[in-house]
Structure formats: C-alpha cells, structure tokens
Amino acid sequence: MRKSAAVKKNGKHKILFGKSDALILIAAFSVAVFLFFFYNGSSQEPLRAEITVNGELYKSIYLTQAHEETVIIQTDPVVTLKVSQKGISFVNALCPDRTCEKSGVLNKAGSVAVCLPARVIVSVVSDKSSNSGYDAISY
Amino acid sequence: MSKKLVAAQKTALFGILSAQALLLSFLEGLLPSFFPVQGIKLGLSNIVTMYCVSSPGISYALAVTLFKAFFALITRGAVASLLSLSGGLLSLLGMIVFFRLLPGKLGYVGIGVICALLHNAGQIIVCALLMGKTVFALSPLLIALSVITGTVTGIALKYTLPLLEKQSMRFLN
Numbered sequence A: 001m002r003k004s005a006a007v008k009k010n011g012k013h014k015i016l017f018g019k020s021d022a023l024i025l026i027a028a029f030s031v032a033v034f035l036f037f038f039y040n041g042s043s044q045e046p047l048r049a050e051i052t053v054n055g056e057l058y059k060s061i062y063l064t065q066a067h068e069e070t071v072i073i074q075t076d077p078v079v080t081l082k083v084s085q086k087g088i089s090f091v092n093a094l095c096p097d098r099t100c101e102k103s104g105v106l107n108k109a110g111s112v113a114v115c116l117p118a119r120v121i122v123s124v125v126s127d128k129s130s131n132s133g134y135d136a137i138s139y
Numbered sequence B: 001m002s003k004k005l006v007a008a009q010k011t012a013l014f015g016i017l018s019a020q021a022l023l024l025s026f027l028e029g030l031l032p033s034f035f036p037v038q039g040i041k042l043g044l045s046n047i048v049t050m051y052c053v054s055s056p057g058i059s060y061a062l063a064v065t066l067f068k069a070f071f072a073l074i075t076r077g078a079v080a081s082l083l084s085l086s087g088g089l090l091s092l093l094g095m096i097v098f099f100r101l102l103p104g105k106l107g108y109v110g111i112g113v114i115c116a117l118l119h120n121a122g123q124i125i126v127c128a129l130l131m132g133k134t135v136f137a138l139s140p141l142l143i144a145l146s147v148i149t150g151t152v153t154g155i156a157l158k159y160t161l162p163l164l165e166k167q168s169m170r171f172l173n
Helices: A002-013 A019-040 B003-030 B046-054 B058-076 B078-101 B108-131 B133-172
Strands: A047-053 A056-062 A069-073 A079-084 A087-093 A112-115 A120-126
Touching (some): A019 B133, A056 A069, A087 A120, A120 B133, B003 B058, B003 B133, B046 B078, B046 B108, B046 B133, B078 B108
Antiparallel strands (some): A069 A079, A079 A087
C-alpha cells in the first residue's frame, strides 16, 4: 500500500513542462544567441588563429594568406597543429582520448578547440573583435 | 528493524544508484556523437542524481556525485575528475534549489535544463581557471546544447522516476 502511494505521489507531484520551463528555455537560447554574436563579431575582417598554452598566448597566425604551416607544441602530451588556407586543425595529440582531433578544421571567427590534457586552446578570432596589436604576431 | 540493517540497506541503494550513474555515462559514450562538437554528452547520469535529490535524499545525490568524480580520477585522471566534480556539485546545487527549496516551481524539463547549464558552467569555469579565459568562447554553444540535453534528461527523468522509486522501495522497506 505504502509503495504504490509513494510512486503515485512522485509521478503526479511534478509537471513535465510548464510556462516557467518555457521561459527558461527561451531565456537560455537568447543568452546563447547574444553570446554567439558577442564572440563572433564581424567575420569580414581577416581571421587569425590564436594558440594559447597554459593560459598564455603561444602563437598567432593569420589564416587568410596562402600560408601552410605545421605547429608542434612541446607540451605533455605533444600537440601538432596544421595551418592551411582552409583553417587550423589539430592533427594529432599524443594522448589517449583525442577529443581535439574530432573538432576538425576551425575556420570561422569564434570557433574554439581545446586539448585539455596539454592545456592548449586554439581559437579563431576576427581581428576587429580583439584589440591585440601587431606586436603579438609572429610567423 | 535494527539500525545496522538500515545502514546496510542504505549502502546497498547507494551502490546500485552509483552503478547506474556510471553505466549511463558509459552507455552514452558508446552512442555516436549527435553534436558537431568535441566531447559534448547528453548527461544521462544526471537522471540518477536528480532522482536522488527528488526522492531518497540529498545525501545519496552527494555520495553519487563524489563517487563519479572518484571514478573519473582513477580512470581518466585528475583533470577529468575535477571537471566531473565541479560540474556535478554545481548542478547538484540547482537540483536542491528546485526540488527541495522551491518545489513545484519548475517542471522536469526546466530542472533538467538548469542542471545541464550549471553542470557546463562548473566545467567551463574550471577549464578557464586551468587554461585561460579563451574557453569562454565555447559558452554560446554549450548553453544552446544544454537546452537540448537538459530537455532530454528532464523527459527521461519523468518517465524513469516511478521505476527508480520502485527500485528504492525494494531496498528501503
């Protein structure tokens, strides 16, 4: 008797989807859209890939030029990145899970790929949205 | 019923719930990734912790969350464990607020979405502390995906809750 009462009470107690739930969904989506435009800025400007290691800028590479480059970062595990006109991608990371390789080629402003074990972040930014000067750029 | 017997029953229930949480994360890891981004998961094991908070007690939810972080530590290392813990504890906070402090304000979908958002927030904050604030650029995507994954877990909770309740009754009565 007690069993079925408890089951019934919990089954009935809460609704699946109500007005307040709809509000939460809408609010979350609006914040997502707002942040998306905030991070993407104007993508007409030349795109630049920023490689961050351990929270510090490691290298910054323009993606618009016909420029191919392989960047090997001596972190633990070692991370290899490939830069081409199409964008920047993780080629391989010498770690077991290799999630970063699945993120493919990054070629839009605002896209980010992260290699957690090596603490490497690759992000594509459009120049207008960031205010770092030319002195931070190296080839 | 003796005190010892009750303690044994509680431990057994904790064991089975933890096993279910781990199994759910393992199974969803086998699914092909629905999402175009690295490492995004549905968070099905949240069903177990949400159930714990809503019915047998917050202590079970805390124990399951800590156990999951411990399991991540021994199988995937310190960083994974820290991410599991930060996300787990923050979303636990959300569950306590909406299941216990403000019951009936939100439906299962709303609670699922809030918990998914908080889980991701906890993880991205730890990521930012470890690697710098560039990772926040991932937040629009994570928020949008939390809405989807939270809705899925919320619906799943609604329909598995009676079954989980039945299971608990087996242990606690």
